[in-house]
Amino acid sequence: MSVVRFAAWILLLLLVVASGLEVAYTSQEVRRLHMVREEAQHRQDEHLAEYSRLLIERGALAAYQNVERLARDELAMSFPEDVERIEP
């Protein structure tokens, strides 16, 4: 009788210890994952900042006024004002 009781106590004790360790491990894991998430969030913000900057930059470079200025001033292009049409 007493041996069974003793064994039960030991088992319970072991379970308590195991659950305690599990709690410790889990909260450590939570902290770690939290850090990972935080870092990912940070990277995402960084990428978003760069993405939007690049998008805006592309928009500025591809803006019609810029293309027109480049074509006219640097490539010496002009609008075909006097149209000649060649009929086949």
Add this chain to the structure above:
Amino acid sequence: MKLWRHYTVVGLFVFACAGLVARVVFLNVTQREFLQSQGDARSIRYETLPAYRGVVYDRFGEPLAVSTPVVAVWTDPSLTEFDEATIAKLAQLLGLDQQALEHRLKTNAGREFMYLKRRVAWEKAEQLRAVAIEGVFFQPEYRRYYPASETAAHVVGVTDVDDAGLEGIELSFDDVLKGQHGRKLVLKDRRGNTVKDLEYLSAPQFGIDLTLSLDLRLQFFAYRELKAAVASHKAVSASLVMLDVRTGEVLALVNLPSYNPNKLPDNHYEGMRNRAVTDTYEPGSTVKPFTILAALESGEYQRTTLIDTNPGYFRVGNKLIEDPINLGVISLNEVLRKSSQVGIAKLALQLEKRAVYDVLNRAGAGAYVGTGLPGESVGKLSDVGLEKPVVQATLAYGYGLAVSPLQLAQAYLSLATFGIRMPVSVLKQSAAPAGRRVFEADLVSQILNMMVGVTEDSGTAPKARVTGYRVAGKTGTSRKVGPSGYDDRRHVALFAGIIPASDPRIVMVVVVNEPAGKIFSGGTVAAPIFSRVAARTMRLLGVKPDAPVSLPRSV
């Protein structure tokens, strides 16, 4: 003796301990919930994780509105008191005036929250984070940037400082663009530093990107031409609407005055109104093609039917309708080409009473366009009083009704499609939407041919011509209503055009409001703008010329 003193001390200790234990039990058992909630209220906070707002693109993927991550820097003045040196450093890093900051901190000393600065650029905030000043906190937020600036401001709109839509697409599609904020539960210490993230409740969901039907290139030079015209005619305002005939999409929609959405005006909101959509004008002679269409529909008139406009004026009730010069006996063709008030009024009076109203109604002149742009006006097209000849006659030349430039464009779209009424949209369509036939194709085709006459040398708008293309259009010059009836000095100059007339691709409406000076007619003010913008548009869209080039020059 000594024993007595010993027991007294022990007794007092036991008594004190018992008292404490009793108190602990009392608090734990009866006050537990209250104390727990109070404790939590002081240390547990919800924090919002802002969602990235969707990007707005033009039809070719050029960005019109982009969010970029920034940081709001804040502090809790009730907890933290900065010393002189720290304030100086903060002011320097944030680019603030030191004295103003000091003053602001002092006046808000009792508050628990104060923004030091909002919308701090991300890189700058990183610098500040590295300095790590106690009591300075960072809240991520997004700032909207509008690369097209004032060019597309009225369509795209603008957001407020909290990133909520305030105008334009930003307002009407706010729900789609804004996404959903995330939330997390955090534990904070007494000083407000986040000690631990307790629970990550929901991740922020990014907003959905929108692709508009606008073509930023067309938008840009429409804006430039309109701006130049407003400056040279000293006009109060001007609007331009360009629609794609095949899909009913809005390719360009420009208003002047405009505003810079990247830097909102503090107290001057005049330029923020999207006049092409919200303001209505009496369309004047631009409705004449519809009157003639009504005549053709009756089956009793042809293009060549003659109308006697002698002696150049006539009276309906007590209203005098007159032409600038007596045009004599002219055909319907000439009535449109010369824009004869007498001719069109006489014609309208011979038609069925509701005929003109009915045609305008079917074309969509008085109908809600439904692009979703905020403040869209339904205009005014009513059949009240049509039994009176005056009302019937004035409607025929465009008075007694009011339409927005967008509605006028919608009505002309029904002509450009050879009689099919199409839904108008500011969002890019993947396929041409189904329209519904409202006019017979061959009648509309006759009207378009007659409208080409308007831009010929003998018409009212030779200045609307585009080299290489046939332009079908109609001018309009209407007087504005002043305090005492129609004002002879305040005009609205309109031109509505369709190009190329043989196989229409573009409908464009130009409205110049109150051009100052002696030049104020639709043919001299609005038509040249149409011509310049349409020429560029045809070139950019690669539309095949449909007019024979006048003369092949010998080389």
